[in-house]
Amino acid sequence: MAKHQSSPQSASSQGANSQDANHTLEPFFVLHKAQPQATVVEKVSKSRKGRKKGIESSPKSPEKSKRTTSDEQPSNTLYEQWRFKAFNEIWSLIQSSIEGVLRDINLKLFNEVLQWIEDSFSEIKSNVKLSSSEILQPYPLLADTLCRKIPTAFVLTKNAEYVDDIQTFCDLGSHLKANRCHVANMSALDFSLKFGIGGSVRSLLRQLHSEPLDGKIADMLTLAKWYCEEENNDKPIVVMIDDMECCNADVLGNFITMLSEWVMKIPIFFIMGVATTIEAPKNMLPSDALQHLNPCKLTLGTPSDRMNSLVESVLVEVCYCFSLGHEVSVFLRNYFLRHDGTITSFISALKLACSKHFSLESVSFLGLYMLDQDSEERWSEKFVYLPESMKRCILNLHSCKSEKNLQGGVGSIVQQLSDLKASQRFWSSVVLCLFEVARYSKMQFLDIFCEATDPKMYCMNGSENILKKHFRCGDKNSTARSSSGVGSITRVIHTIREMPVAALSNLLDKWNNHTEEMTEINEEVKKLQSVLASVDEGKVYEENLHNIRNRKSVSVISGKGNSANEKVAMLLDAMIRKYMKPLECMTLHEIICFRDVDVLQSGLIGDPRKTIQLDLLKCHSYLSCSCCSSDAKNLSPSMHDTSIMYKLAQEFGDVINLYEWYQSFKTVLTSSSQTSRKRGCPSPASKKAKPLPPSETEALIQARFCGAVTELQISGLLRMPTKRRPDFIQRIAFGL
């Protein structure tokens, strides 16, 4: 059994000792127990944080910080805790926003399900009234098979990946529980051939019983007894299976048949998630089970609808404290569209981006105060206690280098931060206005978001207006660009020109809400609203608007002249140019903007198949030794054995002849070491090989060969020889 090691000393420093040697061959062991001291230190600093004490009080006593190598480390720990606190608060804000959005989008379906359950339940109750003793009697069974049908809702998830639906079904479960239902949330694992129907019933009981089963037999009678208890009676039991198609058909079929025997005594309802079509249950389940189901079809929203809502509420409305740079946005968009199209993967990518931002950006904790009403005061308060090194960190941010105003001191930094906050508010207002149009024309919000974060777009906007640019490009070009996410904003503006008056009026109402903080624009919106209200249907609005530029070119191409649509489009164009300044164009944006797309990509997608091969083929780039050649094609005896072997293996086809491989390896080790000896440049291999007799040299080479093959086998790059083909090894990975 496990050995408990009391002192958590460095494992590497004691690598050679016998205890470690034992540990390598133990299946598992406890390396160390949690140190109470560490928790205390964390708690102390947390309480300091709570009292808003400054950095002067943060350095710990030398006794407490035994591990520190410099004086700065304790303060670094403090900043790390601040950043962690900022991450926690901001992520919980984002998460609650995500949960709210997903709940709202599914609420219609949830209410539909609840209504269906209530109707069916009242129908059953009106037909059958049984006493507890009747319920507990396993026999006689009801003869009428029609009565033995279980009301079943097949929820079409429209999602090939059921991972998104797990949360939906959990939310549905909570919604039903809150509305007087017993709920058991089951998955394909509960309907496996390994555990059979017994496992399914046990899982069902475990979820319904609030107490553990404690050795009770998991059968229907136990369920009946539980249902007869006063607090459980008179409520429907809803069994939810999120991924019905992944279940074992026989086990699920038996489960349905068995429950159908009891359906008149215990009111059971099924809610099953179906990823493909409504035909799937018919194709999958045995007919005798199918006849016991009374089906009803419900449909979930599509992933793209959910994505639009998420982008709107998470990336645009909650963007003051954490936002994504353009490259990261484009990466996340492609990750969603091309990787798997699941909301779950998108959210996990967003969380990783958030954690990477707060982990890697030393001054990111300042972003937390963006949320406060009195941000400026909080920043000023914070800056008083910040040491010079941290202030230097802020001034060294890439966006600050060209900014001469910041040299003025704390006041100017706080001013810049306030500007950043205001700019983000305006930016999000304009993007929300764009989304309103996109909603009308069913465009993807994520495309618009990516374009709205593009700093290049802003630079172009400075010189010419979007309409002009759009028309110069021509419709063909813009359609082609829209597929790659570029040109979405121009499409939005184009949509406005073709909107009917009623839709335009609705749009302006919504814009009125979004533009409350931009007084100038808000006034224009109101003017347009009043004008639209006075215009009769079909009548063209002919009043001139002062700030419309390039009218000629616009009217020539659109052919509609100065219509109301045109003026709304012009207004949007003006809004974009004036207020939609991408975050990356702002000073100090690094505090709230995550831009490191490479870090995110490597954290999200490991790709060990490619990377491990690259490690072997380009080991020099990691080891940077002086003895080996940096040229990937050159083989020298000083190189890592496995690397030599894998490079040699590239010259073979599907199968590698062991003899030939060994001879090539031997040649690399020996002939090159001879040449290096002649040259007088000693390599580690030649040093070792020199004094040894030939047999031992041979043993060493063979040992190196065997060791390298074992390492390649552990990496999964080779398949070992079969009995029939003992002289050949099969290669598994080809190409990168």
Added chain:
Amino acid sequence: MAPKRKKVEVEEEEARAQVEVEEEDEEEEELAFSRNYFLAKEVGSASGKRSAARKVSEINLVDEQLLRASLSELPTKHEKEIGSLLESYKGLYSNWLFELRCGFGLLMYGFGSKKAFLEDFASSTLTSYTVVVINGYLASVNLKQVMTTIAEILWEHYKCKAKISTGKKQQTQLPNGLKSVDDIVTFIVDISDDCNCSVCLLIHNIDGPALRDPDSQQHLARVSCCSCICLVASIDHVNAPLLWDKKMAYTQFKWSWHHVPTFVPYKVEGLFNPLILFSSGHVQTTKTALVVLQSLTPNAQSVFRVLAEFQLANEKEEGMHVSELYTKCREQFLVSSQVTLNAHLTEFKDHKLVKMRRHSDGQDCLHIPLPTNALEKLLQELV
């Protein structure tokens, strides 16, 4: 009677030969379909040249013991560079801890053993966690025992907390009463929310032989979801991500990938892997063949010798006809009848010393499935 029996035996031989040919064909087929058309062509041409391919037995192998001794004392190349590479990872320890606290699982990959440096990370940085190390590279890992240990650690904390605030979930049973891994995992999940301790599971080779089955991965995934448990794991196999579906990867393990090649030799991880030069069969077959032959009668040994000498003298021949062998053995007074020879041959075939082949002329012939040098060595040692 005798001819009938002979006929049955011949039929059996034919059936066996047929099975062998079919097995070989299947393997060829598998290889051919393993990759695309062009590579299949390449394999086809490689198999055509196979007769000319060199054998492992042609390598002048040193003694296995000597090789193992050399392997254990093998000096590590680039020790200094590897040291500085590992040192550079120490700067990332605080970021990794940050990610662990954010709720991610750390997944370390890249070439080289990550055992020592991950334990160093755990010892130096994860001091506020109770760290349980699982050596997944060992086939002897028993997940039930691991889960029991974790349950015991959590239970200890849970009991302490329950003492302080009495009357909370008193009905929860002791881990000792739990029977299956599933029960223990459920128990851990149930009590984890009420535990104020932090446990870190450090799994070396989560893709190791004892952990790569779906059940073990499911159990680990469920445990990794617990609020008081975090996971640091390493993988070495290039196909390890195939172990997890999207639910496990995104909602349970919540991996944050880290590429940390170390180039440290896989000494412990490869401890139980067979040495390639000694596992390919020839060395073992020669030794085992000798053991089998020495246990047979001198006459049987002599029959084998006749066959072996014929094979050495006629390397290009597909094998020796049974009738020819019978004639030669009879000449040397080794067998008196076909039945006696058949008895010897059955013995040889049972121990896979001899195989029956269909000669191109349609007759059955006998063949010893050993390369020439191995056969020569065998005959020398048989004296």
